[in-house]
Amino acid sequence: MASIKDVAAEAGVSVATVSRVLNDHPSVSADARTRVLAAVEALGYRPNAVARSLRTDQTHTLGLVISDVMNPYFTELARSVEEEARALGYSVIIGNADERPDLQDHHVRNLLDRRIDGLLVSPTDGGSPLMLDAARSGTPMVFVDRWIPGVEVPVVRADGRAAVRDLVAHLHGLGHRRLAIIAGPAATTTGRERVEAFREALGAYGLDLPEAYIGQGDFQAESGRRVTEGFLDLPEPPEVVFAADNLMALGALDAVRARGLHVPEDLALAAFDDIPWFVHTDPPITAVAQPTGELGRAAVRALVDRIEGRPARSVTLAARLVVRRSCGENPAENRSRL
Amino acid sequence: MASIKDVAAEAGVSVATVSRVLNDHPSVSADARTRVLAAVEALGYRPNAVARSLRTDQTHTLGLVISDVMNPYFTELARSVEEEARALGYSVIIGNADERPDLQDHHVRNLLDRRIDGLLVSPTDGGSPLMLDAARSGTPMVFVDRWIPGVEVPVVRADGRAAVRDLVAHLHGLGHRRLAIIAGPAATTTGRERVEAFREALGAYGLDLPEAYIGQGDFQAESGRRVTEGFLDLPEPPEVVFAADNLMALGALDAVRARGLHVPEDLALAAFDDIPWFVHTDPPITAVAQPTGELGRAAVRALVDRIEGRPARSVTLAARLVVRRSCGENPAENRSRL
DNA sequence: CCTCCTCGTGGAATCGATTACATCGACTTC
DNA sequence: GAAGTCGATGTAATCGATTCCACGAGGAGG
Numbered sequence: 001m002a003s004i005k006d007v008a009a010e011a012g013v014s015v016a017t018v019s020r021v022l023n024d025h026p027s028v029s030a031d032a033r034t035r036v037l038a039a040v041e042a043l044g045y046r047p048n049a050v051a052r053s054l055r056t057d058q059t060h061t062l063g064l065v066i067s068d069v070m071n072p073y074f075t076e077l078a079r080s081v082e083e084e085a086r087a088l089g090y091s092v093i094i095g096n097a098d099e100r101p102d103l104q105d106h107h108v109r110n111l112l113d114r115r116i117d118g119l120l121v122s123p124t125d126g127g128s129p130l131m132l133d134a135a136r137s138g139t140p141m142v143f144v145d146r147w148i149p150g151v152e153v154p155v156v157r158a159d160g161r162a163a164v165r166d167l168v169a170h171l172h173g174l175g176h177r178r179l180a181i182i183a184g185p186a187a188t189t190t191g192r193e194r195v196e197a198f199r200e201a202l203g204a205y206g207l208d209l210p211e212a213y214i215g216q217g218d219f220q221a222e223s224g225r226r227v228t229e230g231f232l233d234l235p236e237p238p239e240v241v242f243a244a245d246n247l248m249a250l251g252a253l254d255a256v257r258a259r260g261l262h263v264p265e266d267l268a269l270a271a272f273d274d275i276p277w278f279v280h281t282d283p284p285i286t287a288v289a290q291p292t293g294e295l296g297r298a299a300v301r302a303l304v305d306r307i308e309g310r311p312a313r314s315v316t317l318a319a320r321l322v323v324r325r326s327c328g329e330n331p332a333e334n335r336s337r338l
Numbered sequence: 339m340a341s342i343k344d345v346a347a348e349a350g351v352s353v354a355t356v357s358r359v360l361n362d363h364p365s366v367s368a369d370a371r372t373r374v375l376a377a378v379e380a381l382g383y384r385p386n387a388v389a390r391s392l393r394t395d396q397t398h399t400l401g402l403v404i405s406d407v408m409n410p411y412f413t414e415l416a417r418s419v420e421e422e423a424r425a426l427g428y429s430v431i432i433g434n435a436d437e438r439p440d441l442q443d444h445h446v447r448n449l450l451d452r453r454i455d456g457l458l459v460s461p462t463d464g465g466s467p468l469m470l471d472a473a474r475s476g477t478p479m480v481f482v483d484r485w486i487p488g489v490e491v492p493v494v495r496a497d498g499r500a501a502v503r504d505l506v507a508h509l510h511g512l513g514h515r516r517l518a519i520i521a522g523p524a525a526t527t528t529g530r531e532r533v534e535a536f537r538e539a540l541g542a543y544g545l546d547l548p549e550a551y552i553g554q555g556d557f558q559a560e561s562g563r564r565v566t567e568g569f570l571d572l573p574e575p576p577e578v579v580f581a582a583d584n585l586m587a588l589g590a591l592d593a594v595r596a597r598g599l600h601v602p603e604d605l606a607l608a609a610f611d612d613i614p615w616f617v618h619t620d621p622p623i624t625a626v627a628q629p630t631g632e633l634g635r636a637a638v639r640a641l642v643d644r645i646e647g648r649p650a651r652s653v654t655l656a657a658r659l660v661v662r663r664s665c666g667e668n669p670a671e672n673r674s675r676l
Numbered sequence: 677c678c679t680c681c682t683c684g685t686g687g688a689a690t691c692g693a694t695t696a697c698a699t700c701g702a703c704t705t706c
Numbered sequence: 707g708a709a710g711t712c713g714a715t716g717t718a719a720t721c722g723a724t725t726c727c728a729c730g731a732g733g734a735g736g
Contacts, residue, residue, distance in 0.1 A: 001475075003692055014716045015447055019694060027713055044471075049451040050391045054721050059388070069417050072410075079407055082434060091448055093431050096420060110429055113387040133382075137339075221614075253618055274561075282620025311679035341722055352686045357724055365683055389722035390692050 002043040010039035022047060025073075053115065061091045062303060063111035064120045065104055067146070067188075068219065069096040071247055072275040073292060074122070077145065080296030081120060088304050090117070091235035099185075099219060101125045108134060118303045122146045125187045140306035144299040146189050154306070156299040156315045158290040160272060161197045166321040167270055167288060168201035171240050174328045176268060180238035182248045184228045194244045194272055213238055217248045224251025225258075232259060232267070240268040240327060246275050249285060268327040284324035291317045340628055341382040348377035360385060391453065399429045400641060401449030402458045403442055405484070405526075406557065407434040410613040411630060412460070414482065418634030419458060426642050428455070437523075437557060439463045446472060456641045460484045463525040478644035482637040484527045492650045494637040495653045496628040496657045498610060499535045504659040505608055505626060506539035509578050514606060518551035518576035520565045520586045529557075532582040532610055551576055555586045562589025563596075570597060570605070578606040580664060584613050587623060604664040622662035629655050 008015045013032055020028045028036075039045070053059045062085050066074045082092045093116065095107025104124045106132060111119060118140035123131065127148040133266040135141050135151050147155040171179060179200050184191030199209045212234060215227030224243055228251065231237055243249035249271035254265050263269045263283055271278070274289035298315045306312040346353045351370055358366045359374040366374075377383070391397045400423050404412045418428045431454065432441065442462045446469060449457060456478035461469065465486040473479050485493040509517060519536050522529030525582050537547045550572060553565030562581055569575055581587035586611035594605050601607045601621055603640025609616070612627035636653045644650040 004694095005692080015693080016716060016718095017696075017714085020715090022692080025695095027715085029714060032714080033697075046447070046451055048392075048453060048692050050388055051721090052452050052722085053388045054386075054392050055692080055694045057721075069413060071408075072408075075407060075413055079434060086444075091431070091452075093429070096417060106424075109384075113384055114429075115386060115388050249613070250618060276588075277618075278647070279616045280588060280615070280620070281618045342724095343722080353723080354686060354688095354725080355684085358685090363725095365685085367684060370684080386722050389691090390724075393722080393724045394694085395691075453731080 001048075002045045003048065004045075004303050007036065007039045007045050008041055010043060011035040014066045015204075057115070059115050059117055060089060061093060061114070061116045062118050062300070063093050063095065063107075063116040063119060065095040065097055065107045065111070066122050067097050067099050067104075067124050068097075069094070070245075071219070071245070072277070073246060073273045073290070074227075076275075076292045077122075077296045080293040081144075081300055084297040084300040088300065090300075090304065097124045099124050101128055104128070105130050110210055112139065118142070120144055120299055120308045123148050123188070125185075127151065140303060140312075142299050142303040142306065142312065143292070144295060149189070154302050154312045154314045156295055156302055157317075158295060158319045159316050160194060160288050160290070160319040161200070163288040163319040163321045164194070164197040164272075165201040165204065167242070167286070168198070168205060170286070170321065170323060171204050171268070171270070171327055176239045176327070178213070178236065179205060179207065179209070179240045179242065180215065180231050181209065182215045182217045182224055182243045182252060183239060184217060184244040184248075185337065186216075188219075191244065198242060219245045219247060221247040221254070222249035224248030225255045226251070228255035228267075230251040232256075232261075237267070240270065243269070243271045246271050246273040246278070246287070249278075249287075253281065253285075263326050264328040270327055274322050278324065282327075283326050285326040286324045287322050288319050289322045290319045314316075339386075340383045341386065342383075344381055345374065345377045345383050348381060351371040370453075395453070396428060397453050397455055397595050399431060399452070399454045400456050400458060400638070401431050401433065401445075401452075401454040403433040403435055403445045403449070405435050405442075405461050405462050406585075407432070407436075409557070409583070410615070411584060411611045411628070413628045414613075415460075415634045419482075419638055422635040422638040423642075425665065426638065427576040428638075429640065437462050439466055442466070443468050450477065456480070456645045458482055458637055458641055461486050461526070463523075465489065478641060478650075480637050480641040480644065480650065483634060487527070492640050492644070492652045494633055494640055494653045495655075496633060497654050498517045498532060498626050498628070498657040499538070501626040501657040501659045502532070502535040502610075503539040503542065505624070506536070506543060506545075507606070508624070508659065508661060509606070509665055510543050510545075512606070514577045514665070515519070515545060516551070516567050516574065516576045517545065517547070517578045518553065519547065520553045520555045520562055520579060520581045520590060521553060522557050522582040522586075524554075528558075529582065536580060555582065557583045557585060557587040559589035559592070562586030563593040565590070566590040566593035566605075570599075575605070578608065581607070581609045582612040584609050584616070584625070587616075587625075588619075591619065591623075601664050602666040608665055612660050616662065618662075621664050623664040624662045625660050626657050627660045628657045 004015050004018050008018045017032055018036050021033050063152050085092045097104035101124050105128050120142055122145040135153050141153045143153050143155045183195045202209050217223035217227050241252050243252050256263055271287045274287040278285040302312040342353050342356050346356045356374050359371050372579055402419055423430045435442035439462050445465050456479050460483040473491050479491045481491050481493045521533045540547050554562035555565050579590050581590050594601055609625045614626040616623040616625055640650040
């Protein structure tokens with residue numbers, strides 16, 4: 001592969017001049033510029049990004065470590081992150097932690113070794129020593145979706161509180177009184193917050209959330225299935241199950257169906273995170289929708305602000321309720337909604 | 339951030355010795371080794387992967403350019419690619435082409451500039467000059483899922499021919515005679531092949547595939563919807579629609595439902611590519627399942643073989659039919675299948 | 677005892693870029 | 707006409723690693 005020296009030789013100038021042309025530095029004669037450009041063209045020269053990064057100490061690369069690529073929510077997040085990053089002149093390297101702290105650490109270390117300019121993380125757990133180090137050591141960092149309390153890092157996330165209140169109002173309006181939740185891991189902020197928001201919203205209607213109605217999931221479909229089976233085995237099963245993410249909702253749907261029961265007649269179902277597939281399930285699933293694309297874009301903007309020396313602010317966007325048919329039909333409510 | 343010089347100073351040895359310890363070169367005294375290791379620990383030193391890559395001309399990184407990350411098939415492929423690569427000591431940088439040739443080129447160029455060790459591509463189109471160049475220029479390369487005919491690059495893919503025959507047998511057994519297909523872009527191999535396999539299988543039953551029953555899609559949901567509407571508007575609409583990928587099947591489902599019609603009573607539906615969500619749609623969708631994970635792993639193994647100087651072979655794995663309820667029920671067939 | 681290996685080690689070149697500094701000619705300005 | 711300025715260019719240092727080569731010490735073999 002041709003290097004800058006080959007180009008310099010071909011154009012009959014020094015490597016410094018070639019570099020100047022390539023980085024369009026002002027003081028290069030028109031003549032030299034055209035000769036260099038011609039040589040570049042002739043040799044099919046492309047600058048070596050590795051060498052450039054070593055010298056400039058910038059990789060123009062962002063690292064994104066997410067908890068689970070197979071989860072459509074994170075897929076969409078990753079996509080919007082890459083789009084915005086590209087628009088700002090950065091590439092993105094994605095690391096999939098698969099909800100495993102050890103894998104998360106592996107990716108963080110790998111990205112740090114590659115000297116990425118900044119790190120976007122949706123932490124799987126409460127914060128490994130490595131992550132805390134990274135945050136302190138000065139690598140620009142932004143948390144997205146989930147975060148680690150007590151760490152001085154901007155957070156970009158959605159607040160589901162209001163939407164969960166709307167959801168509970170919807171459920172209450174449909175006559176449901178025994179509401180259960182499939183929670184996410186307590187080690188994650190989203191895992192804890194969603195339970196809290198749910199409990200708080202129930203409180204507003206004089207309902208409480210008994211221990212038996214809090215199932216411990218791990219954001220994967222299988223746990224949704226397991227927890228739902230537990231609920232159905234209760235002497236007094238809940239009337240509604242609220243899954244704290246989309247995959248666990250899927251598992252819940254499975255569990256209900258496996259018993260020959262139906263949603264919403266036998267058990268109503270709602271989920272946190274809206275995804276395109278929820279329109280097509282049987283029945284379509286009512287969900288709390290996060291502004292996923294906007295989250296990804298805002299996170300990248302915040303991170304690039306930090307990288308380029310501007311102050312980065314935390315951002316919180318509102319989630320909203322999308323009513324479909326999985327909790328039952330109410331003639332008074334808007335039912336044209338898909 | 340500490341460099342190898344700092345470690346050398348701290349340990350009282352030369353940088354050469356530090357490097358030897360780090361790459362466990364045999365001729366280093368036990369004493370020097372422990373002193374270096376202690377210094378590494380004390381300084382929290384991590385080798386700079388950028389510098390290392392510049393010197394060794396290896397990045398231990400694979401590039402993966404896929405057509406559409408939001409498509410669950412490719413998400414799963416990407417996941418298995420990353421897993422296998424990690425097991426073999428490589429990282430993966432994913433580029434999402436979004437079915438756009440210009441974006442595909444952008445990513446290929448970017449990855450080449452970063453001097454990745456090898457490239458895994460599922461080409462969006464028939465082959466841009468850039469891609470052909472890359473293939474010729476010696477960068478190890480492997481095509482996965484889709485490929486470009488006439489280019490000397492190993493291909494790892496699934497052969498759906500037998501499964502499509504099984505599908506047509508299934509449909510024929512259910513009494514369907516008017517079968518239509520929503521094809522993928524003619525620029526892609528999978529787009530063309532699936533139509534061919536379908537036509538061939540129909541031929542075996544004395545059925546043919548009229549032009550009117552071949553709808554041109556682009557592997558995105560919206561095109562599935564549009565084509566299906568076209569089919570439904572035909573004077574003699576088909577009894578079955580076979581979508582050449584999962585997203586177009588989703589669009590087809592939408593279109594049917596939007597007219598107040600039902601699958602499979604009014605129109606049967608089958609898809610190429612099986613995904614977890616097909617179990618949960620209404621009705622569950624019959625699909626040709628590719629061994630996606632195995633494809634990803636085989637592709638990585640082939641690519642790493644090429645990178646490390648071993649010969650790489652093309653691999654073709656068989657797809658299989660998964661019967662669900664979207665084509666109608668047949669008492670004679672296995673219906674316990676989800 | 678001398679020679680020849682082997683082992684452990686350090687010095688320095690190298691990878692491919694960027695960039696500070698020096699140089700040189702031409703032009704302005706008094 | 708001398709001094710200073712400015713634009714275009716080249717030389718060489720530099721980034722952080724790896725690795726070739728040289729060198730000295732110590733042991734084996736004759």
